[in-house]
Amino acid sequence: MDLSVDLAPGRKPGLLLTNPVMIASGTFGYDGYGRGIDVDAPLAALGAVLPKTFTRYPRCGNPEPRWFPASFREGLVVGETTLLNSIGLTNPGIEAAMADLAPRWATMDANIVMSMAGDSPEQWEEMAAMTSGVEGFAAIELNLSCPNVDDGAMFSHHPRLTEAAVAGVRRQTDLPVWAKLSPNVPDITEIAHAAVAAGADALTISNTVPAMHIDVDTGRAVLGTGYGGLSGPALRPIAVALVHKAAQAVDVPIIGVGGVMTGRDAAEFLMAGATAVQIGSANLADLNAPFRILRELEELLTAWEVGAIRDIIGKASIA
Numbered sequence: 001m002d003l004s005v006d007l008a009p010g011r012k013p014g015l016l017l018t019n020p021v022m023i024a025s026g027t028f029g030y031d032g033y034g035r036g037i038d039v040d041a042p043l044a045a046l047g048a049v050l051p052k053t054f055t056r057y058p059r060c061g062n063p064e065p066r067w068f069p070a071s072f073r074e075g076l077v078v079g080e081t082t083l084l085n086s087i088g089l090t091n092p093g094i095e096a097a098m099a100d101l102a103p104r105w106a107t108m109d110a111n112i113v114m115s116m117a118g119d120s121p122e123q124w125e126e127m128a129a130m131t132s133g134v135e136g137f138a139a140i141e142l143n144l145s146c147p148n149v150d151d152g153a154m155f156s157h158h159p160r161l162t163e164a165a166v167a168g169v170r171r172q173t174d175l176p177v178w179a180k181l182s183p184n185v186p187d188i189t190e191i192a193h194a195a196v197a198a199g200a201d202a203l204t205i206s207n208t209v210p211a212m213h214i215d216v217d218t219g220r221a222v223l224g225t226g227y228g229g230l231s232g233p234a235l236r237p238i239a240v241a242l243v244h245k246a247a248q249a250v251d252v253p254i255i256g257v258g259g260v261m262t263g264r265d266a267a268e269f270l271m272a273g274a275t276a277v278q279i280g281s282a283n284l285a286d287l288n289a290p291f292r293i294l295r296e297l298e299e300l301l302t303a304w305e306v307g308a309i310r311d312i313i314g315k316a317s318i319a
């Protein structure tokens, strides 16, 4: 079974991954950076791993509580539970990340894709320049879409800001660049076109949906910031539709993210037009979930007598 996918086909030599299943940014172990990660299979068995987003300067994140339900780590119930988070891009800043974390990842036998977020077009470019010469990254994903910060990080709500951020990074790196987009836009194709025009090699769709939950017994919002980002199974139909739309509009690979809990969910994104998938919430509930999902996907394709993953990409029909 040929599970390989190229996530930068427009760029020499491309970015060939052995399979399409990745760990989504912010969900690589409980700290987001893979510290203390203990999984049954080697990380190299996955297509790629994305550590949590870095910003230019350290961020301590949002007030607690940052999660709902607080008990999700004991098991996210497939098809039932939805996760809300308001982490607020807690991270040590790009300088510390490049100095302390990157050397450790460089020794890992896995494709590590850096995720970063700037707060102005100039800052995106500056951050990309700071990664130059740092070993160990297969690509850079631009988090243009974190809903949990209030200082201008929602670049992917605006075509012009999307274009400026991607173009700035593109000027400073030869690595493949993926643009991670927000689900919360009137027309995903407009933003997708802007990212591709500026040089994005692939699009990641999507980040979490802005959401709120109120505990009616206390009358209080369950998250410290009131609003947070919704992920998990409830996000999947939204993200599948966005992937389907974007795949009709642009000619670069799309990475589907949102509520992939099983191999069938991954297949759904591929049929919608995604070339690969990222696993977020499922991975937080069970660090072995991405490996299981990959196995299930392979079993499914075998049962369907599909010889290569590309044979199902974009094969969904309407009616």
Ligand SMILES: Cc1cc2nc3c(=O)[nH]c(=O)nc-3n(C[C@H](O)[C@H](O)[C@H](O)COP(=O)(O)O)c2cc1C
Residues within 6 Å of the ligand: 024, 025, 026, 027, 052, 053, 083, 085, 087, 089, 115, 143, 146, 180, 206, 207, 208, 230, 231, 232, 233, 235, 257, 258, 259, 260, 278, 279, 280, 281, 282
């Ligand atoms: C706790 C948590 C932290 C996250 N942190 C980041 C982040 O730092 N950068 C980013 O691009 N996405 C972040 N995300 C979004 C995920 O990468 C993913 O896009 C989203 O959760 C949808 O996928 P899922 O339904 O599989 O979780 C985070 C999600 C969660 C649940």
